[in-house]
Amino acid sequence: MNKQLIISDTNSKSLKIKKQIFKLLNKEKIKRTNLIIVIGGDGFMLQTLKRNKKLKKSFYGINSGDYGFLMNKFSKKFLIKNLTKAKTVNISPLEMSVTTKNRIRKYIAINEVSILRQSRQAANLSIQSNKKNIIKKLVSDGVLVSTPAGSTAYNLSVHGPILNLNSKKISIAPISAFRPRRWAGKIVSEKSKVTITNLNPKKRPISAVADNIEVRNAKRIIVKVQNKIKFSLLYDKNTSLQKKIKLEQLRKETI
Numbered sequence: 179m180n181k182q183l184i185i186s187d188t189n190s191k192s193l194k195i196k197k198q199i200f201k202l203l204n205k206e207k208i209k210r211t212n213l214i215i216v217i218g219g220d221g222f223m224l225q226t227l228k229r230n231k232k233l234k235k236s237f238y239g240i241n242s243g244d245y246g247f248l249m250n251k252f253s254k255k256f257l258i259k260n261l262t263k264a265k266t267v268n269i270s271p272l273e274m275s276v277t278t279k280n281r282i283r284k285y286i287a288i289n290e291v292s293i294l295r296q297s298r299q300a301a302n303l304s305i306q307s308n309k310k311n312i313i314k315k316l317v318s319d320g321v322l323v324s325t326p327a328g329s330t331a332y333n334l335s336v337h338g339p340i341l342n343l344n345s346k347k348i349s350i351a352p353i354s355a356f357r358p359r360r361w362a363g364k365i366v367s368e369k370s371k372v373t374i375t376n377l378n379p380k381k382r383p384i385s386a387v388a389d390n391i392e393v394r395n396a397k398r399i400i401v402k403v404q405n406k407i408k409f410s411l412l413y414d415k416n417t418s419l420q421k422k423i424k425l426e427q428l429r430k431e432t433i
Contacts, residue, residue, distance in 0.1 A: 187218035219243020264412035287388035289328025
């Protein structure tokens with residue numbers, strides 16, 4: 179398969195697509211090198227990117243999950259053409275640095291960092307950006323810090339803003355804010371260092387989650403864009419990540 183590599187989820191649909199791709203690539207060659215084909219859903223793509231973050235490769239996702247926001251639709255007929263002509267989008271993840279009682283732990287998040295209450299009681303949080311107060315005390319179920327690529331995921335579900343890929347911004351959005359009730363969050367520069375402090379860690383513990391990696395009993399969380407890491411994602415001409423984000427901005431939900 180040349181320098182191409184296929185990484186597939188283990189469900190039956192993914193394995194079926196993988197088998198078809200092997201047959202196609204044995205018949206035709208792709209001019210593009212340093213390519214990784216990822217078959218699965220958005221969650222599987224996030225895992226794959228993180229596991230291979232040190233590789234200087236381009237990732238072409240093929241959706242075998244539900245929505246597949248980070249993925250492309252599988253086309254047996256046009257796969258070789260789509261792989262050859264796919265356009266590159268470069269994105270950088272967030273870096274989450276979590277201070278607990280005993281240690282500091284760091285993880286990256288491609289979509290968002292979620293700060294969540296760990297008990298039945300609401301969290302009491304203070305939020306700063308570059309040491310300037312954004313909010314001195316937020317009483318809520320938590321707060322999200324989201325990248326533009328992740329702004330249509332969990333962030334959108336909590337009514338956070340959808341950010342364009344080239345906006346150079348990150349979103350801070352509350353989850354079920356109780357006090358102040360009308361605080362809608364804030365959009366800050368991607369150069370910001372966001373610090374979230376638990377004001378009452380003994381009585382009101384919180385968890386910090388980088389996409390799907392959880393650290394419990396967090397006392398302080400620092401979130402910033404890690405520009406030293408860049409992921410190259412490949413998209414078909416008519417399904418670019420930027421176009422998907424714009425469609426979400428225009429989408430009207432029906433019940």
